[in-house]
Amino acid sequence: MSEITDLGVAAIRDGVAAGTFSAVEVAEAFNANVAAAQGALNAFIVATPDHAIEAAKAVDAKRAAGETLGAMAGVPIGMKDLFATTGVQTTAASHILEGFVPQYESTVSQKLWDAGAGLLGKLNLDQFAMGSSNESSHFGSVVSPWRRPGSNAPLTAGGSSGGSSAAIAARLAPAATGTDTGGSIRQPAAYTGTTGIKPTYGRCSRWGVVAYASSLDQAGAMGRDVTDCAIMLESMAGFDPKDATSLELPVPNWTAALVGDLKGKKVGIPKEYRVEGMPAEIEAIWEQGIAWLKDAGAEVVEVSLPHTQYALATYYIIAPAEASSNLARYDGVRYGLRDLPDGAGLQDMYAATRADGFGPEVKRRILIGTYVLSAGFYDAYYTKAQKVRALISQDFAKAFEQVDVLLTPTAPSAAFALGESNEDPIAMYLNDVFTVPASLAGLPAMSVPAGLDAQGLPLGLQIIGRPLDEQGVLNAGLAIEGRAGFTAKPGKWW
Amino acid sequence: MSVDTATVAKIASLARIKVSEPELEAMVPELNGILAWVEQLGQVNTDGIEPMTAVIPNTLRLRDDVIDADPLTGGDKRDAVLANAPAAEHGFFGVPKVIE
Numbered sequence: 085m086s087e088i089t090d091l092g093v094a095a096i097r098d099g100v101a102a103g104t105f106s107a108v109e110v111a112e113a114f115n116a117n118v119a120a121a122q123g124a125l126n127a128f129i130v131a132t133p134d135h136a137i138e139a140a141k142a143v144d145a146k147r148a149a150g151e152t153l154g155a156m157a158g159v160p161i162g163m164k165d166l167f168a169t170t171g172v173q174t175t176a177a178s179h180i181l182e183g184f185v186p187q188y189e190s191t192v193s194q195k196l197w198d199a200g201a202g203l204l205g206k207l208n209l210d211q212f213a214m215g216s217s218n219e220s221s222h223f224g225s226v227v228s229p230w231r232r233p234g235s236n237a238p239l240t241a242g243g244s245s246g247g248s249s250a251a252i253a254a255r256l257a258p259a260a261t262g263t264d265t266g267g268s269i270r271q272p273a274a275y276t277g278t279t280g281i282k283p284t285y286g287r288c289s290r291w292g293v294v295a296y297a298s299s300l301d302q303a304g305a306m307g308r309d310v311t312d313c314a315i316m317l318e319s320m321a322g323f324d325p326k327d328a329t330s331l332e333l334p335v336p337n338w339t340a341a342l343v344g345d346l347k348g349k350k351v352g353i354p355k356e357y358r359v360e361g362m363p364a365e366i367e368a369i370w371e372q373g374i375a376w377l378k379d380a381g382a383e384v385v386e387v388s389l390p391h392t393q394y395a396l397a398t399y400y401i402i403a404p405a406e407a408s409s410n411l412a413r414y415d416g417v418r419y420g421l422r423d424l425p426d427g428a429g430l431q432d433m434y435a436a437t438r439a440d441g442f443g444p445e446v447k448r449r450i451l452i453g454t455y456v457l458s459a460g461f462y463d464a465y466y467t468k469a470q471k472v473r474a475l476i477s478q479d480f481a482k483a484f485e486q487v488d489v490l491l492t493p494t495a496p497s498a499a500f501a502l503g504e505s506n507e508d509p510i511a512m513y514l515n516d517v518f519t520v521p522a523s524l525a526g527l528p529a530m531s532v533p534a535g536l537d538a539q540g541l542p543l544g545l546q547i548i549g550r551p552l553d554e555q556g557v558l559n560a561g562l563a564i565e566g567r568a569g570f571t572a573k574p575g576k577w578w
Numbered sequence: 579m580s581v582d583t584a585t586v587a588k589i590a591s592l593a594r595i596k597v598s599e600p601e602l603e604a605m606v607p608e609l610n611g612i613l614a615w616v617e618q619l620g621q622v623n624t625d626g627i628e629p630m631t632a633v634i635p636n637t638l639r640l641r642d643d644v645i646d647a648d649p650l651t652g653g654d655k656r657d658a659v660l661a662n663a664p665a666a667e668h669g670f671f672g673v674p675k676v677i678e
Contacts, residue, residue: 419662435596470629526633
C-alpha cells in the first residue's frame with residue numbers, strides 16, 4: 085500500500101470506514117508531515133495537531149460503535165486562515181488580526197467538522213486574500229514544494245490560497261478550503277498541480293469568513309482530484325440564513341452524478357482569451373485540453389466574450405471599493421491590534437492602528453477603494469465598473485445559450501519565482517486575467533492539472549460553467565483529469 | 579484622472595490610515611499607475627446599461643422579529659463580544675478620551 089499521506093479524501097474516508105487504517109493513524113501521519121515541512125514551506129500560520137487527533141478519535145469511536153460516518157469522516161484538512169475557527173487564532177495573514185481568537189465557528193468550517201473532518205491547522209494566504217503570490221502575508225511567503233530543475237529558487241504556490249495549494253501538493257493535507265474572489269482558488273491550484281473549484285456565488289455561506297470583496301468572495305474546495313473536490317464541496321455548501329446572499333437551494337449530490345462522458349455536450353472556446361503574448365506552452369496545453377474534451381464526446385465551438393479585456397480593470401475598481409468598506413471595521417476598538425501613541429485621541433488611534441496593522445498591498449487597495457467611492461468620483465469609477473460588470477455577465481449568458489461549459493487556461497504562465505513580479509502591482513494583477521471574468525459573473529469554475537511545462541512545472545486548465553451548474557464543471561474536469569493522467573508530484577527537498 | 583500628494587493625503591485621512599511623507603511620495607505614482615490603467619473602462623459604451631448589483635438573482639429575506647432569533651448572535655453575549663477587545667473595561671469597549 086502507498087503511504088497514507090499520498091491518499092486523497094475519498095481513499096482516506098473509505099479506508100477509515102473499511103478499517104484499513106484508523107482515523108488517528110491518518111491524523112498522525114499528516115500531523116508529522118505538517119511539522120516536518122513548516123520551516124521550509126511556511127504553508128501554515130498555526131498547526132493544530134491536537135484538534136486533528138481529537139476529531140479522528142471521535143470518528144474512530146463512532147465507527148467502533150457502528151454509527152453512520154459522515155462524508156468527510158476521518159479526513160484531516162487544512163483551513164485557510166480566513167475562516168473563523170472557535171478558539172483557534174484567525175488572522176487573514178494580517179498583523180491587525182494577529183492574536184484574534186474567534187468566539188464562534190464559520191458556517192463552512194462547522195459543516196466540515198459535522199461531516200467528520202478534522203483540523204490540521206490554519207493555512208497561510210495573501211494578507212486579507214489580496215494577492216496572487218502569497219507574498220503579502222504578514223507571516224512570510226508560502227514556498228511552493230515545486231522547483232525548477234537544477235534551481236533552488238523558491239517559487240510561488242500562487243495566491244491567495246497559496247498555503248492551501250502548497251499543503252496539498254506537498255502531502256501535508258489531502259484537501260483544504262480555499263476562497264476565491266478573483267481567482268484565489270484556481271490560480272494556486274494551477275501553479276501546484278492540484279485541483280480546485282469555486283462554486284456559484286452564494287452556494288457556500290460567507291458567514292464567519294473574513295470579508296474582502298463581498299460581492300465576489302466565495303469559498304470552495306481544493307484537493308488532489310475532481311472527485312475529492314466534489315465530496316468536499318458537498319459538505320461545505322448549503323443555505324445559511326446568517327448570510328444574506330446565501331442561496332436557498334438544496335445541495336445536489338455532485339459526487340453521485342460525476343461522469344466523464346461528455347457526449348451531447350458543447351464546449352465553448354472564448355476567442356478573446358487568446359491574449360497577445362500568450363506563451364506557446366499555455367497555447368499548447370489549451371489545444372490539448374480541446375482534444376481531450378472532443379475525445380470525451382463533446383462538440384467544441386468557438387464563442388465570443390467581447391468584454392473580456394475589461395474584466396481586470398473592472399475587478400480592480402470593484403474589489404478595492406468593497407475592501408475599503410469591509411476593512412473599515414478594523415479600528416483598534418473591538419478586536420485585533422491597537423496602536424495608541426502617547427497622548428493620541430480616538431482619530432489618531434484609528435490611523436496609527438491601521439497604519440501599523442495593514443500591509444502595503446492592503447493599504448494600496450483601501451486607498452484606491454476610498455478614492456473610487458469618494459464624492460465626485462463614484463459614478464466615473466464605481467458605477468461605471470458596475471455597468472461593465474453587467475456587460476461581462478451578459479457576455480457569459482449569451483455564450484451559455486450556445487454551449488454548456490467554457491474551456492480556458494487557468495493562468496497566463498506557470499508559477500513564477502518569489503520576488504519576480506512584486507515590483508509592479510499591475511504586472512501582478514495580470515495573473516488573474518483568465519480567472520477574474522468568471523468571478524465577476526459569479527459563475528462556478530475550476531482548475532484541473534493538465535500537464536507540465538518545459539521546466540517541469542504544472543499547468544492548469546479552467547472550466548467555467550453556467551450559474552448553479554457545478555455538475556457540468558466537475559464532469560468536464562473529470563473528463564480532462566482522466567485523459568491528462570496527471571501524476572507528477574514535487575520531489576521532496578524539504 | 580490622476581492624484582497628487584495632497585489628494586493621496588486626503589484619501590489616507592478619509593481611510594484613517596496614517597501615512598508618512600516618504601510613504602506618501604511613493605504612493606502617488608503607484609496609485610496613478612493603477613488609475614491610468616483602469617481608465618480603459620472609458621472605452622466601453624455603457625449607455626442604457628444598469629449597474630450590476632447582484633450576480634445571482636436573489637431576494638432579501640426577513641427573519642421573524644423576535645429576540646434571540648439566532649442564539650449565537652442574540653443577547654447575553656457580552657463576554658464573548660469583549661473577549662478580543664484590546665482594552666475592555668468594566669464590560670465596555672475602552673477608547674481614548676473623546677470629549678475635552
